[in-house]
Amino acid sequence: MIGDLTSTIPFKVPEVVPVARGVLRGFPNVxxxxCDAKGTSGGYQICARQAINEKVAGVIQGFVTAQDQTALTKAGIPVVGVSDDTSPNSFPVSSSFALYVSLGVGLAKTGCTKLGIVYLDGSDFLIDYIKRGFESRGGKEVARAPVAANAADLAPAVAKLTGAGATCVAVSLVPSGAAQALTALRQSGRTLTIGGISAIFNEDLLSSLGSLADGLIVVDSQLNTHDTAAAGIAKVQADARAVDSRTKLTEQAVVAWIAARLVGSALRSTTGEVTPASLTAALNGLHDVDLAGVVPPWTSQPLDNPSFRRVFNHYGINYEISGGKAVRKGDFYDIAPILRTK
Structure with missing residues (x-):
């Protein structure tokens, strides 16, 4: 397991370890x-070399700030969890690029037809994915407003979007900027549907926003941790707490749970010695794996578009924030037809 278990930045995911151990506790020979990547590129490469030197059969990867899988790809070691979308050894549970497509689709599903986007200056390549998803459902992007990472006043950006007639706004900023944007949008005097992805509007940010976040649409590619009535989320929690009762239930814990379940399914279909090659073959052969509804049944079927070839979880789901909690709005929707379009 590789992940930013500790980090000099606020985001770290020690919870991925007990989750994976809990899922695979029924495999006595595993x-x-x-390895702690510590939020640095150098730390990640140390972990990659450790995996290669120890001749591991595979890597379950939690969130890592810096990710260059070249060494693991060259060694043929499968990487399951937070991994890239194109390497032949990658089995990404969640794709950030695909999630931006889902954000566009998700906002269109609310009934909005005119989209504005406020985003971090220089990230247009991501914003184009939001546009692609939104316009695939018949809507139109009417304006986009880039803002600097240290922007103190987002009112001009908001005025640009509302002035163009946007009735919904996608927010793609770092969490602190997203909080500023949400505040400015609420103060605009316009009735707007506002949306973002769960990686930005995470539990810590939602907690700090309080009632200001009510009505916000949060798009995810797996069930939200607030969806505690869902059997799958209860299963994630039970597996994690079978190892450590203090494990925090987070989005990254859910991603690690899915990754470990996929590895477990692959191990059951592997005979003889488990090697990187045999585990990769088994992972590539997965078909209709039941993941307790946390995501739709998994099939490792590559997409035709080389940019998204290894995106196997090509689903989005909408949640609306109410009283600080995420409330599910509808079922999973499949964005594979959009990702197949070059």
Whole structure:
């Protein structure tokens, strides 16, 4: 297991370790080694070399700030969880690029037809994915407003979007900027549907926003941790707490749970010695794996578009924030037809 278990930045995911151990606790011959990438590129490469030197059969990867899988790809070691979308050894549970497509689709599903986007200056390549998703459902992007990372006043950006007639706004900023944008949008005097992805509007940010976040649309590619009535989320929590009762239930814990379940399914279909090659073959052969509804049944079927070839979880789901909690709005929707379009 590789992940930013500790980090100099606020985002770290120690919870991914007990989750994976809990899922695979029924495999007595499986030993799970862990490596802390510590939020740095150098730390990640140390972990990659450790995996290669120890001749591991595969890597379950939690969130990592810096990710260059070149060494693991060259060694043929499968990487499951937070991994890239194109490497032949990658089995990404969640794709950030695909999630931006889902954000566009998700906002269109609310009934909005005129989209504005406020985003971090220089990230147009991501914003184009939001536009692609939104316009695939018949809507139109009417304006986009880039803002600097240290922008103190987002009112001009908001005025640009509302002036163009936007009735919904996608927010793609770092969490602190997203909080500023939400405040400015609420103060605009316009009735707007506002949306973002769960990686930005995370639990910590939602908690700090309080009632200001009510009505916000949060788009995800797996069930939200607030969806506690869902059997799948209860299963994630039970597996994690079978190892450590203090495990925090987060989005990254859910991603690690899915990754470990996929590895477990692959191990059941592997005979003889488990090697990187045999585990990769088994992971590539997964078909209709039941993941307790946390995501739709998994099939490792590559997409035709080389930019998204290894995106196997090509689904989005909408949640609306109410009283600080995410409330599910509808079922999973499949964005594979959009991702197949070059």
């Amino acid at each position: 030993r799970i080694e862990t």
